[in-house]
Amino acid sequence: MDRRKMLGLAGAGAIGAAAAGVAGATLIDGATHPAQAADAGAAIPFYGEHQAGIVTPAQDRLHFVAFDVITDKKAELVELLEKWTHAAARMTQGRDAGSIGAVNGAPEAAPDDTGEALGLPPSGLTLTIGFGPTLFRTADGKDRFGIADRRPAALADLPRFAKDALKPEISGGDICIQACAHDPQVAVHAVRNLARIGFGVVSVRWTQLGFGRTSSTSRGQVTARNLFGFKDGTANLKAEDTQLLKDQLWVQPGDGAEWMTGGSYVVTRKIRMLIETWDRTSLGEQEAIIGRNKGEGAPLGGKGEFDEPQFAAKGADGQPLIAADAHVRLAHPDANEGARLLRRGYNFVDGSDGLGRLDAGLFFIAYQRDPRRQFVPVQTRLARQDSLNEYIRHVSSGLFACPPGIRAADDYWGRALFA
Known part of the structure; x- marks a missing residue:
């Protein structure tokens, strides 16, 4: 038995007990995933047709990181992707990032795992990688790795939307990794070790911690x-919506950039909520702004959360x-030519802004087949017309x-791109 799994049995049992009452499993894309949190300590399969962490039932915690590649040598980048993949496969199954581990190496050498997840179960950890537009061609037009002609058309730079207040230092990036888990320490451990392995090849551009998933x-x-x-x-896309996922989520043969077939495009937006202003707004106005009642979540005029909105x-x-x-x-598919997204957003609280106001909000994450036909038209409409804009600010963006x-x-990771 793996050393960490043995040490983590007690913890896994405690977490499983906390999730009692939620049972069963769902067969998704040929792999069995927990339907919700039947065992929050369990491992999610790493290998499969699609990357885990997209249709995987959303975990409770997030650590998202964007990297800049600081080498111009393709061989070094490919070697890092090989190392990352090996480490990710291990960590998602509750093992150390490297074969030597945190405590078994020579005393005079740095360990190949940082050790803060020793004794913890896998906690549903998933690691999902993405490649940004600047990996293919830098902002100054440089094709560092000879892959500029392999950039998918769907990876077109996002336009500037009305009312955007984006901060460049927490936007963009050459590579992203999304770590989701039920235990925040497991997610942080994974990102920390990938950053450690990448030293000298990549540097951390920005990171975001999230809690309390905001989508099912x-x-x-x-x-x-x-x-x-x-x-x-x-109304989020669900893992069980097989045909909708094919139409709206997964890149299909013939979409262009064949190396992306079976993949997806992710848009991230850090949306700061003006909490104090919202909290002084009447309940009736809040419900009118959203278009749903606050208790049940039913569309106004309806009774149940999943009632179809009656816009007439x-x-x-x-x-x-x-x-x-x-x-x-404004966000409904009927207003956007049927466009739908698979959202995996998280709440965040990053302290205060120095004026006694919470720096808090939603870290929006949305996967889709083609952002040009899905996220861009939806966000364009929202940015121009949504009454919610009075209470939110988009401060970060990534694709x-x-x-x-x-x-x-x-x-x-990325073998078909670099081959």
């Missing part, structure tokens, strides 16, 4: 709430029950191409 990615999960107190992601319905005053600038109306899954132990 499986029908076995209840809808979560964001920091405004509203249920978020009611009017109140006694003759006005639409769901306002023209309500968030739910990355996430390749398909790893099929075997001799494969590595």
Whole structure:
């Protein structure tokens, strides 16, 4: 038995007991995943047709990191991707990042694992990688690795949206890695070790910690709430929506850039919520802005959370029950030519801003087949018309191409791109 798994049995049992009452498993893309958190300490398969961490039922914690590649040598980058893949395969199964481990090496040498996850179970850890536009060609036009002609058309730079207040230092990046787990220490351990392994080849550009998932990615999960107190992601794509996932999530043959077939594109947006202003807003106005009631999460005029919004319905005053600038109306697929996203967002609280106001909000993560036809038109509409804009600020943005899954132990992240 693996040393860490043996040490972690007691912890896994405790976590499993805490999740009692949630049972069963779901067969997703040929691999069995926990339907919700039947065993929050369990391991998620690393190998498969698609990368884990996309349709995987959303875990409770996030550590997202964006790297800049600081070498111009393709061989060094490929070697790092090979090392990262090997370490990721180990860590997602509850093992040390390297074969020597945190405590078994020579005393005079640095260990090949940092050790803070010793004794902890895998905790549903998933690691998902993506490649940003600047990996293919830098902002000054340099093709460092001879892959500029392999940049997918769907990885087009995002436009500047109305009311954007983006900070360049926490936006973009050559490579991203999304670490999700039920234990924050497990997620942080994974990112810390990948950064350690990448020393001299990549540098950390920015990171984001998240807690309290704000979207459900499986029908076995209840809808979560964001920091405004509203249920978020009611109409999200779900892992069980096989045909919708094919149409809206996974890159298909013929989409261009064949190395991306079976992959997906992820958009990240750090959205600061003006918490104090929102908290002084009346309940009725909050519900009108969102277009749903705050308790059940039902669309205004409906009874249940999953009732379809009736956009033509009017109140006694003759006005639409769901306002023209309500968030739910503007984001609905009917208003966006059927475009849908698979969201995996998380709440964040990064302390205060120095003026006694919470630096808090939503770290938005959305996977899709083609951002040009999905995220961009939806966000364009929201940025121009959404009444929620009075209470939020978009301060960070990222776009990355996430390749398909790893099929075997001799494969590595991005092999089809660099081959």
